[in-house]
Amino acid sequence: MNTMRNLKIAAVTVNMGIGEGGKRLAIAEKLLEQLTGQKPIRRMATKAIQPFGIRKGLPIACKVTLRNEKGIDFLKRALEAKDRRIKSSNFDQLGNFSFGIREHIDIAGVKYDPNVGIVGMDVNISIERSGSRVKKRALKRAKIGKRHLVSKDDAIEFIKKEFNVVVED
Structure with missing residues (x-):
């Protein structure tokens, strides 16, 4: 098979929407840093x-973008928390997919802390083919042909094969 047709995980984005700033957001940031090993950034309303009681510009969430091995390692742990089952409706037409984790303690290796409580998170995964940088780069930007774009079916097959995930209808 042509190596340019191989799929890969471009980024895994983990988002915790708290809905308020202050102490709860600081706790969520600390928890997200423990889970991912990277410092999260704050997201404003x-x-x-x-x-x-939300004003424009008020920090209400935090997120981390994981790439390469860190992203794949976290994705494996997050899929274990979901029992390796994902709905096909979680995939979009460009091959990206998302799922939510209701309780952070479902992730392997995390224990309940009464100071933190229970926090949920959203996990968004971007899948791309080699050579997709041409549509993002600053110089000589170009379009990617339709045959080279990742389809929903391609992404489902990739996730099934690489991560042993059951995709339900």
Whole structure:
């Protein structure tokens, strides 16, 4: 098979939406750093939601983007927390997929801490082929042909083969 047709995990993004700043967000950042081994960044509210007491620009979430081996290692642990089962509706048309983990203690090696409580997270995975940098680079940017884009079916087959995941309808 042509090596340019091989799929790979481009990035694994882990997001914790807390909904408020302050102490709970600081605890979530610390927990996310323990889980991933990388310092998270804060995400600000893009608009005000008065019933929830959220103002525009208020930090309400944190996220980490993992690439290469760190991303694959975390993805394996996160898939174990989901019992290696994902719905086919979690995949988009460009081959990316997402799933949620309701409780962080479902991840292997994490123990319950009463100071932290229970925190959920979203895990987003981007899948790409070799050579996809041409659409992102600054100089000589180019389009990628339709045959080289990752389809939903390609991504499902890749995840089934590489990570032994059961994709349910």
